[in-house]
Amino acid sequence: MVTTHNLGFPRIGGQRELKFALEDYWAGRQTEQELAITAADLRRRHWQQQAKLDFAPVGEFSLYDQVLDMSVTLGNLPARVADKEGSELDAYFRAARGRGANDSPCCATAAGEMTKWFDTNYHYIVPEFSADTRFELNPERLLNQLAEARAQGVQAKPVIIGPVTYLWLGKTSDGSNRLDLLERLLPAYAQLLDILADAGADWVQIDEPALVTELDANWRYAFNLAYHQLKSNRPKLLLASYFGELRGNLQLACELPVAGIHLDAVSAPDEVNRIADWLPSHKVLSLGVINGRNIWKSDLTKILDWLEPVHDKLGDRLWLAPSCSLLHVPVDVTPETELDVEIRNWLAFAVQKLDELQVLAQALNEGRKAVQQPLAANQQAIESRRRSARVINPAVRAAVAEITTEMGNRQNPYPQRIALQQQKLRLPAFPTTTIGSFPQTPEIRQARLRFRKGELAAKDYLAQMQSEIARCIREQERLGLDVLVHGEPERNDMVEYFGEQLDGYAFTRFGWVQSYGSRCVKPPILFGDIHRPKAMTVAWTRYAQSLTDKPVKGMLTGPVTILNWSFVRDDQPRKDSCLQLALAIREEVQDLEKAGVDIIQIDEAALREGLPLRQSDWDTYLDWTINSFRIAANGVQDTTQIHTHMCYSEFNDIIKAIAHMDADVITIETSRSDMELLDAFKNFEYPNDIGPGVYDIHSPNVPGQQQIIKLMKLAAERIPAARLWVNPDCGLKTRKWEEVTPALEAMVAAAQVLRA
Numbered sequence: 001m002v003t004t005h006n007l008g009f010p011r012i013g014g015q016r017e018l019k020f021a022l023e024d025y026w027a028g029r030q031t032e033q034e035l036a037i038t039a040a041d042l043r044r045r046h047w048q049q050q051a052k053l054d055f056a057p058v059g060e061f062s063l064y065d066q067v068l069d070m071s072v073t074l075g076n077l078p079a080r081v082a083d084k085e086g087s088e089l090d091a092y093f094r095a096a097r098g099r100g101a102n103d104s105p106c107c108a109t110a111a112g113e114m115t116k117w118f119d120t121n122y123h124y125i126v127p128e129f130s131a132d133t134r135f136e137l138n139p140e141r142l143l144n145q146l147a148e149a150r151a152q153g154v155q156a157k158p159v160i161i162g163p164v165t166y167l168w169l170g171k172t173s174d175g176s177n178r179l180d181l182l183e184r185l186l187p188a189y190a191q192l193l194d195i196l197a198d199a200g201a202d203w204v205q206i207d208e209p210a211l212v213t214e215l216d217a218n219w220r221y222a223f224n225l226a227y228h229q230l231k232s233n234r235p236k237l238l239l240a241s242y243f244g245e246l247r248g249n250l251q252l253a254c255e256l257p258v259a260g261i262h263l264d265a266v267s268a269p270d271e272v273n274r275i276a277d278w279l280p281s282h283k284v285l286s287l288g289v290i291n292g293r294n295i296w297k298s299d300l301t302k303i304l305d306w307l308e309p310v311h312d313k314l315g316d317r318l319w320l321a322p323s324c325s326l327l328h329v330p331v332d333v334t335p336e337t338e339l340d341v342e343i344r345n346w347l348a349f350a351v352q353k354l355d356e357l358q359v360l361a362q363a364l365n366e367g368r369k370a371v372q373q374p375l376a377a378n379q380q381a382i383e384s385r386r387r388s389a390r391v392i393n394p395a396v397r398a399a400v401a402e403i404t405t406e407m408g409n410r411q412n413p414y415p416q417r418i419a420l421q422q423q424k425l426r427l428p429a430f431p432t433t434t435i436g437s438f439p440q441t442p443e444i445r446q447a448r449l450r451f452r453k454g455e456l457a458a459k460d461y462l463a464q465m466q467s468e469i470a471r472c473i474r475e476q477e478r479l480g481l482d483v484l485v486h487g488e489p490e491r492n493d494m495v496e497y498f499g500e501q502l503d504g505y506a507f508t509r510f511g512w513v514q515s516y517g518s519r520c521v522k523p524p525i526l527f528g529d530i531h532r533p534k535a536m537t538v539a540w541t542r543y544a545q546s547l548t549d550k551p552v553k554g555m556l557t558g559p560v561t562i563l564n565w566s567f568v569r570d571d572q573p574r575k576d577s578c579l580q581l582a583l584a585i586r587e588e589v590q591d592l593e594k595a596g597v598d599i600i601q602i603d604e605a606a607l608r609e610g611l612p613l614r615q616s617d618w619d620t621y622l623d624w625t626i627n628s629f630r631i632a633a634n635g636v637q638d639t640t641q642i643h644t645h646m647c648y649s650e651f652n653d654i655i656k657a658i659a660h661m662d663a664d665v666i667t668i669e670t671s672r673s674d675m676e677l678l679d680a681f682k683n684f685e686y687p688n689d690i691g692p693g694v695y696d697i698h699s700p701n702v703p704g705q706q707q708i709i710k711l712m713k714l715a716a717e718r719i720p721a722a723r724l725w726v727n728p729d730c731g732l733k734t735r736k737w738e739e740v741t742p743a744l745e746a747m748v749a750a751a752q753v754l755r756a
């Protein structure tokens, strides 16, 4: 018999129950106990939804982040967090979110750094290490969830992050080598495994996705050391890799002394047979056959065609699962009653993916006949999508075929352009600006919800958004900012907003996916060729410009970011979809220019996270993504100033590719790392204008004027002052006006001091 299991289930809740409970708790509207009840209810429901599996994951449920949970389990919260008063839960959220000096004068705490989980749009809290780090096991959370699951009759398989990946994910602050901590870390893991076995766990899933990255000899050695030391038959270890191919680590993974390994067969189809042949005969092989990163129904017949021979070879040693945790897909497609029925029939969210798994297992166990009906229905859906006339748009294909290199080039190089732009714009030295969004207040979101439900008329919605834009413009004028923005009140999200207006996209009502903590996104679904039926942003920008004499930046999301934050097609390469998006954005850029908008920002916040996990694949990716950006951005006159924005600090290694985008101005995140990012410029001088972020918008803390001046002076050591802009790290949509106003006051005042 084939064994079915799941690596992880989305925890935010189909109606985002966890999000609302968390936000109520943080605001003091809910007690710790009420929050705990919501969490337990969600776990119970999720286990019920996984009841048909042979093993359900346990312990991957998290109130904020699974990596932070692992830090707690290992007793590795930063001292600045752990040393303060309050409950354990308070310390946990302090580590996650920080604490402002305003709301708790005694206990101001910097939040842990957040960074992207591999190549996904999920953010984790980076473990902090130093040479003195000590680990101390704290298994309570995991044991409680295990007991809870077992009491509900769940076949529980605890999930933990493996020791090597745990170190790999973290950062040392003192220049020490985090791998040196491995020997100190392993006893905590050994103890944890013992305790889990005693608590009744036969199997433990130990996640080591670092195995799909390029590992040098030290990291490879660490894998050997770790698993030889943890070697145990009680509990049995299922070592899980996902998000990519094992390549050079394949043999290493196969030879580690564990009871089984999980391979992401969706990203590594070519490795399935090699592993099936290589793997010692006492080990199980779990194949991730259902895509955990997208929302398409799987072609079950096609999977069975290659899976049956593998099953013949492995017999009972074969396990089946989704490719990775289902954290990255929405919960359930059934409530999506507003979706076009044809398209809805092409989709599978978490619950449907587990149904697919069940069908596959039954087909292997009892023969395809036993599942004739669901297989036929699946086949019909796959065919309907393949043949649908809505997917292909010949005009779009023709336009893409006609793209030329010139379309990606500006008329003249940056030095000439910037002089012309300066004549027109007459900006002061150290010009100040913001990244686009202003606070998305509950009133704005409420209005949008009522508009969507038909409770608010279109003209009233328009009026309310315009009054919000007017407020943003007034406030920016009062603050004395130099380049204004309209504030993006009309956007639910910087990607979804464009998806909703482009042909070739579908969008959901409840398709929420956790981005970090309580924050979610609803990635639009790219199913067909992309076409822009009409201008998407021009009227809003025009309205904003009509209210002020200062320049207002047009605000767009770039093709790479729209692509990376959408659920994408699996019937054509991402590169092709990206070019289609680039053409749509190019038309929008040109429409803005025609409407008299002199400055246009094209955000590429997701360019870096989409980088392949292995450096050897980077060049190919950077080629097509940068090319797409250039097609989108560069069809303008020299006098039009193109900005781009990126919000991550690790771009030292791709700085040349970023320079090749040839934006006149780039604004980037830097403040959390104290301008560490500018190290990129030691060996390579960034050639155009740059605005290194001086206000960490992810924290409620308000920066002081002196701190901003200090950061700008650091920047000026690396970049000629004439090319520097002063701006926050990112958009202000998650902040409150009470935080934003004083922060921007400090920023503008700092710029005035710098000019003097």
Ligand SMILES: Nc1nc2c(c(=O)[nH]1)N[C@@H](CNc1ccc(C(=O)N[C@@H](CCC(=O)N[C@@H](CCC(=O)N[C@@H](CCC(=O)O)C(=O)O)C(=O)O)C(=O)O)cc1)CN2
Residues within 6 Å of the ligand: 121, 440, 442, 445, 446, 448, 449, 491, 492, 493, 494, 495, 496, 515, 516, 518, 519, 520, 521, 522, 565, 734
């Ligand atoms: N796609 C994407 N990925 C990204 C980012 C991004 O901006 N977009 N930024 C980084 C991550 N940062 C993020 C920052 C903020 C939020 C965020 O605030 N999300 C909102 C949802 C935003 C949204 O789409 N809101 C909709 C829906 C509003 C809503 O929930 N309405 C309620 C009722 C209204 C209410 O009372 O709030 C309902 O429908 O039930 C809108 O404004 O229209 C949230 O979780 O709260 C998400 C990610 C990286 N990845």
Ligand SMILES: [Zn+2]
Residues within 6 Å of the ligand: 435, 605, 645, 646, 647, 729, 730, 731
């Ligand atoms: Zn940003």
